[in-house]
Amino acid sequence: MKQDIKTVKVENLFKKFGGLQALWDVSFSVEKGERLVIIGPNGAGKTTLFNVITGEIPPTDGRVYLFGKDVTYLPPHRRTHLGMARTFQITNLFPNLTLHENILLAVVGVNHQRYKMHRPVTGCGDIIAKIEALINEWDLQEYKYTLVKNLSYGVQRQVEVIMALAGGSKLLLLDEPTSGLSPAETVAVTSMILHLDPEVTLLIIEHDMDVAFQLAHNMIVFHLGAVIAKGLVEEIKLNSKVKEIYLGEE
Amino acid sequence: MRYTSKQWILFLVIAIVLIVYPFALPSYYFTALLTQVLIFSIFTMALNLVAGYTGLASLGHSAFFGSGAYTAAILMKYVSQNMWLGLSMGILVGGILAAIFALICLRTPGVYFIFITLALGQLVWAVVFGWRSFTGGDDGMPGVGNPNIFSNLTLSGGTTYYYFALVFFIITFFIIHRIVTSPFGHVLVGIRENQTRIRHLGYNVWLYKFIAFIISGFLCGLAGAIWSYYNGFVSPRDASFELSAEALLIVILGGSGTLSGPIVGTIVVVLIKNIIAAYTERWLFVLGVTYILTILYARRGIVGAFGVRLKSWVG
Numbered sequence: 001m002k003q004d005i006k007t008v009k010v011e012n013l014f015k016k017f018g019g020l021q022a023l024w025d026v027s028f029s030v031e032k033g034e035r036l037v038i039i040g041p042n043g044a045g046k047t048t049l050f051n052v053i054t055g056e057i058p059p060t061d062g063r064v065y066l067f068g069k070d071v072t073y074l075p076p077h078r079r080t081h082l083g084m085a086r087t088f089q090i091t092n093l094f095p096n097l098t099l100h101e102n103i104l105l106a107v108v109g110v111n112h113q114r115y116k117m118h119r120p121v122t123g124c125g126d127i128i129a130k131i132e133a134l135i136n137e138w139d140l141q142e143y144k145y146t147l148v149k150n151l152s153y154g155v156q157r158q159v160e161v162i163m164a165l166a167g168g169s170k171l172l173l174l175d176e177p178t179s180g181l182s183p184a185e186t187v188a189v190t191s192m193i194l195h196l197d198p199e200v201t202l203l204i205i206e207h208d209m210d211v212a213f214q215l216a217h218n219m220i221v222f223h224l225g226a227v228i229a230k231g232l233v234e235e236i237k238l239n240s241k242v243k244e245i246y247l248g249e250e
Numbered sequence: 251m252r253y254t255s256k257q258w259i260l261f262l263v264i265a266i267v268l269i270v271y272p273f274a275l276p277s278y279y280f281t282a283l284l285t286q287v288l289i290f291s292i293f294t295m296a297l298n299l300v301a302g303y304t305g306l307a308s309l310g311h312s313a314f315f316g317s318g319a320y321t322a323a324i325l326m327k328y329v330s331q332n333m334w335l336g337l338s339m340g341i342l343v344g345g346i347l348a349a350i351f352a353l354i355c356l357r358t359p360g361v362y363f364i365f366i367t368l369a370l371g372q373l374v375w376a377v378v379f380g381w382r383s384f385t386g387g388d389d390g391m392p393g394v395g396n397p398n399i400f401s402n403l404t405l406s407g408g409t410t411y412y413y414f415a416l417v418f419f420i421i422t423f424f425i426i427h428r429i430v431t432s433p434f435g436h437v438l439v440g441i442r443e444n445q446t447r448i449r450h451l452g453y454n455v456w457l458y459k460f461i462a463f464i465i466s467g468f469l470c471g472l473a474g475a476i477w478s479y480y481n482g483f484v485s486p487r488d489a490s491f492e493l494s495a496e497a498l499l500i501v502i503l504g505g506s507g508t509l510s511g512p513i514v515g516t517i518v519v520v521l522i523k524n525i526i527a528a529y530t531e532r533w534l535f536v537l538g539v540t541y542i543l544t545i546l547y548a549r550r551g552i553v554g555a556f557g558v559r560l561k562s563w564v565g
Contacts, residue, residue, distance in 0.1 A: 054450060080452035094443040105440045108433045109452035115461075117434035124433060167452060 005068035007032050007201040013062035022048040024226040035202045037212045040222030046205045054086050055079050085164035086173040091156045095149035103131050106166035154185030174204045278408045285412045287520050288419040289477050294500045294512035296469035302506030304462050305442030309494045310371030314344040314467045316489020318474025323394045323484040337475045344471015352463035379486045390485030503544050505551025
């Protein structure tokens with residue numbers, strides 16, 4: 001029975017914005033450790049799907065399950081505590097805080113001491129150790145006390161991913177992790193994602209086809225809010241409908 | 251947290267100055283002035299926790315200050331001469347009122363938040379202004395009297411009351427210092443900096459704001475209660491919009507979101523109000539120019555502009 005629990009399962013999701021159908025009867029599931037890449041033209045509803053899964057906005061209809069639990073109406077912070085984390089399409093950090101403080105906030109968010117107010121954070125050994133470990137692991141020691149807004153865009157994108165990982169999440173939703181990056185930075189971020197713990201489940205929105213094919217086990221193709229194809233990377237590459245509406249444009 | 255020896259020296263110097271101050275100066279006038287600074291600093295430090303650290307610019311904080319002041323005054327006048335009762339009830343009423351305010355105003359973002367805090371604050375002002383038989387209306391409530399700390403020690407002398415206010419000032423400073431360096435305090439800053447992001451890191455943003463508001467309310471109530479004993483008098487001015495606005499301007503002037511900013515701001519404003527006012531009727535003009543210069547040339551307030559240099563010196 002235990003093996004049947006999907007990391008993510010969405011059932012018949014609908015989302016309407018006024019007259020616009022952003023999501024139309026979307027259903028799929030993701031296994032533990034799977035790397036699912038979602039592709040589709042701009043405005044296809046990919047980010048809306050992320051927003052519904054993470055709880056940023058509620059669906060008009062349908063259900064969302066995380067780790068076998070119905071979370072359709074759970075607020076975002078409760079979902080994070082289940083083991084989910086996300087990054088944003090447009091870099092969404094704390095620009096006026098240092099790298100150290102950014103990672104601190106990511107670590108404390110899922111720490112039981114997050115409401116502690118009678119003790120300085122420097123006295124919370126496990127939190128400080130965790131931050132140090134992450135900064136060392138990703139080789140960012142030199143930027144530790146740099147304001148995040150002063151870091152290069154490539155490093156900022158890396159920090160996004162590190163912050164998503166900081167809470168020990170088992171599921172990451174990455175919204176266009178390589179958007180706006182130079183070719184060299186794209187390689188760095190892609191290799192970083194490839195080297196993540198294989199136990200971690202990844203749901204990735206990606207526009208760069210090279211990156212998408214590199215990262216994916218399975219793919220889902222979105223068009224006008226609906227899933228028009230899903231399957232292994234090889235199947236998607238050969239799918240004529242996909243070629244027509246998406247790959248054909250390239 | 252470990253302090254460097256230079257930081258200890260700085261603390262020590264400040265502590266000695268605060269302790270010998272009343273004896274070093276020729277007249278009670280200066281002691282009274284610093285007592286005012288201490289009491290208002292408690293108020294502005296409390297506001298800074300919400301406005302500066304959490305980024306919630308409240309224009310209704312005088313309601314908590316005023317309710318603390320009126321609670322202490324009413325209890326002393328009608329119920330008991332026991333100051334500790336008035337003080338603790340003042341704190342409690344400030345906190346409870348803040349909780350009620352927060353339940354209503356935390357639902358709204360941005361500028362609507364400011365308007366709602368303003369409106370709620372005016373409600374409290376309207377009550378103390380309008381309920382003439384109980385609060386004295388716009389005449390205020392005279393004859394609060396000098397409280398007894400213990401049965402044999404009366405807070406009548408200016409110097410005694412100065413030390414009394416100093417103790418609560420230090421306690422408040424210590425509380426705020428603890429909070430802003432704690433995990434909780436870091437989260438408040440995170441909320442100010444990026445609310446969407448922090449929600450996805452696993453924080454119940456609403457609850458953090460709610461707790462910050464209540465702590466702030468408690469401390470404002472404390473400041474109000476001490477203020478009413480100090481004056482022996484309360485008036486609707488203690489719950490007025492002008493006081494809320496002044497406190498917010500003090501926080502911005504001194505440096506919002508910094509530990510010492512509200513204190514520095516309070517010192518500057520109290521000095522301008524009292525010392526400059528002795529020389530010219532146009533002291534409001536001086537105050538206005540000070541605000542404008544701060545906004546133009548020191549966006550992060552006095553401490554924001556000069557604090558870095560001091561920080562690099564003390565390490």
